Amino acid sequence: MDNQKGNLYLIPCTLGDTPPLEVLPLLVKKAIEEIDHYIVEHEKTARRFIKGIHPRKSQPSLHFSQINKFTDESEIPSMLSPCHEGFDVGVLSDAGCPGVADPGALAVEAAHRQGIRVVPLVGPSSILLALMASGFNGQNFAFNGYLPIDKRERRQELKRLERLSAEIGQSQLFIETPYRNNQMLESLVSTVTPDTQICVACDITLPTEYIRTMPASNWAKTKVDLNKRPTIFIIQK
Structure with missing residues (x-):
């Protein structure tokens, strides 16, 4: 595997309006602090979650690709292009763990095909x-x-x-x-x-x-x- 590639982080989020750090480990906060490229179900929901985790993070620096039931699967491989440029990418569900009963699984499948390391983080399912x-x-x-x-x-x-x-x-x-x-x-x-x-x-x-x-x-x-x-x-x- 090319060590210069970024990783694909599967970042859990809360299941509702619970304060994030009551149910999420610090490793999730660290990932949010460091990652600027995201694959998400809805950008608005993702921005709100990221702001809740890291209020001082620059919102204009964030880049989002959307993946949901309407997404054409042919669009998914290109969502991982930042990884090939050395940037980490985070996958965020609207609630809970991405990839589990969640369209983010398609991004994970594409990452494996492209030789990108997949890193699942702990959170509520x-x-x-x-x-x-x-x-x-x-x-x-x-x-x-x-x-x-x-x-x-x-x-x-x-x-x-x-x-x-x-x-x-x-x-x-x-x-x-x-x-x-x-x-x-x-x-x-x-x-x-x-x-x-x-x-x-x-x-x-x-x-x-x-x-x-x-x-x-x-x-x-x-x-x-x-x-x-x-x-x-x-x-x-």
């Missing part, structure tokens, strides 16, 4: 924090992303995940668009068997954090408003 707090199987688990929006297809997928959990003891994690969280929980409770365990992990690391694990039969009697609150759902049979 809502997926892993939810699994840690669930009490479910942490040896065998799967993150399934978003489930189908169509009610019939969603019920079929929930039944499939429940069967899979029962067959191989695998914890099944998934998410929903925040404004549909309440409907997802209702659908989940009415679809799985009453003894299936459900964990709802909401607003992780925030003052409003809510994490509960109990059988579907108990959730049927529980009132909780998840509307517009980032939530991880986990089931285990």
Whole structure:
């Protein structure tokens, strides 16, 4: 590998409006202080995060490339050009760890193809924090992303995940668009068997954090408003 190349740093950010240094290590602050080139989901969000970490950093000196679900993959290799000029590049997600359920993974893939060293930094992942707090199987688990929006297809997928959990003891994690969280929980409770365990992990690391694990039969009697609150759902049979 060419030692003159810059590195690609995967820089975690907060999961909400938590003061950054309450949940992020100093190594993240050091990386932000030294890096001026970034690959981000949204420039405005990234600038706000960088300013929160390092208020005195010169904003005009920052360079941003945007990567999201609308990005043409052919544009991604050129986003790493600063690395070939000896500059480090940072990848920032809108929340949590870049590259995990995040379009930043495409930049990481391109970096490996170009022989650029990839450096992951420690920070909060809502997926892993939810699994840690669930009490479910942490040896065998799967993150399934978003489930189908169509009610019939969603019920079929929930039944499939429940069967899979029962067959191989695998914890099944998934998410929903925040404004549909309440409907997802209702659908989940009415679809799985009453003894299936459900964990709802909401607003992780925030003052409003809510994490509960109990059988579907108990959730049927529980009132909780998840509307517009980032939530991880986990089931285990």
